[in-house]
Amino acid sequence: MSNSKLGPRAFLLYAMLGAITCVLAAVLLTAIGDPSGVSKGDKKHGAGPFESAPRLVLDRRPTAILLGNSRVIRGFDHHDFPEGTINLGHSAVALPGVILLLNKAMKSPDLQKVWLGIDFGMFCMPDQHRQEFEFELNRDQDPTWASRLGAIRPSRIRAALLDAAGLSNPESKDRDPDGFQKPGRRPVNIKAGQALTPPLLAQHAAITGTIAQERYQERLNMLTAALQKLAARNVQVNLFINPSHPLYFEALEKLEILDDYKRMQVDIEQIVDQIGDPHVSLIDFSTRYARTNLLPGESDSSLDSDPPFYDLVHYQPSVGKEIRNAFPVQQDPQTLLSK
Numbered sequence: 001m002s003n004s005k006l007g008p009r010a011f012l013l014y015a016m017l018g019a020i021t022c023v024l025a026a027v028l029l030t031a032i033g034d035p036s037g038v039s040k041g042d043k044k045h046g047a048g049p050f051e052s053a054p055r056l057v058l059d060r061r062p063t064a065i066l067l068g069n070s071r072v073i074r075g076f077d078h079h080d081f082p083e084g085t086i087n088l089g090h091s092a093v094a095l096p097g098v099i100l101l102l103n104k105a106m107k108s109p110d111l112q113k114v115w116l117g118i119d120f121g122m123f124c125m126p127d128q129h130r131q132e133f134e135f136e137l138n139r140d141q142d143p144t145w146a147s148r149l150g151a152i153r154p155s156r157i158r159a160a161l162l163d164a165a166g167l168s169n170p171e172s173k174d175r176d177p178d179g180f181q182k183p184g185r186r187p188v189n190i191k192a193g194q195a196l197t198p199p200l201l202a203q204h205a206a207i208t209g210t211i212a213q214e215r216y217q218e219r220l221n222m223l224t225a226a227l228q229k230l231a232a233r234n235v236q237v238n239l240f241i242n243p244s245h246p247l248y249f250e251a252l253e254k255l256e257i258l259d260d261y262k263r264m265q266v267d268i269e270q271i272v273d274q275i276g277d278p279h280v281s282l283i284d285f286s287t288r289y290a291r292t293n294l295l296p297g298e299s300d301s302s303l304d305s306d307p308p309f310y311d312l313v314h315y316q317p318s319v320g321k322e323i324r325n326a327f328p329v330q331q332d333p334q335t336l337l338s339k
Helices: 008-033 052-059 070-074 095-105 120-124 130-139 143-152 154-164 198-208 210-232 246-254 258-275 317-326
Strands: 064-067 085-087 113-118 236-241 280-284
Touching: 052 095, 064 095, 070 113, 095 113, 095 120, 095 210, 120 210, 120 258, 210 236, 210 258, 210 280, 236 258, 246 258, 258 280
Parallel strands: 064 085, 064 113, 113 236, 236 280
Antiparallel strands: none
């Protein structure tokens, strides 16, 4: 008469096989669904704040990319873009960091379109993230091999185990595997008084110094070279100047640097005009919402919508959708300027 019950050794064997199967399945799913670890969002469980965008661009062959700072991260929804688009936005990034990411992304033979959101701060801020970017981008020279290694290193196995056990920190998962910020992780609206912080304004005031003027011209040259390179490859470039709340421009005026902002607008327009290539289009959204009466963090009960801005500079995905829709699919050679 056979014994239908498992002995201790058999039970232990089946338990071990089951655990191994779960680990391998979790690692495989993680490697396929999020090979960069971008959606983990912190250094314990995945990509850290300096690693997510560089790691993402190493592991993928995108057809379209979004580039810029935290405005690009918070201002665009994933479902508004076709498959194959990745968001390489990075908080507090200056233009040199953006160019580093762009150069790496251009190694993708499938790249067809670049959305590049720029603003005043990117031309005058110190280049504080360049070393971290260079380290991450140069650590793995072969994107395919980097992806394979990323799927089997111990930190990735640990992350997969945490995911399988439901122990990952949900607060760290701000971005999905394509780099777009998840809707449920968007920031709470900030009141106008809190948004007018001295550090923010000091960063923009930095352009008035002699060294900063040299930095500004150097970055204009970097932007020109990047646009020319993309145009030569027949990559469509949708270049836009990010919109800002009217109070932001009032603050710049009080600091007596509003003229510097206007000079940036003119300089960028001239760059695009001089390139004169139909693949490069520009829309200036700086003052698109100049007539808004809503302060950041306020809402209008008569309107079934959120205010356009979280704070003085970060805009809602509804604004990002307007930016996306403002660029026609079949673009003409002339520069597009918003009125």
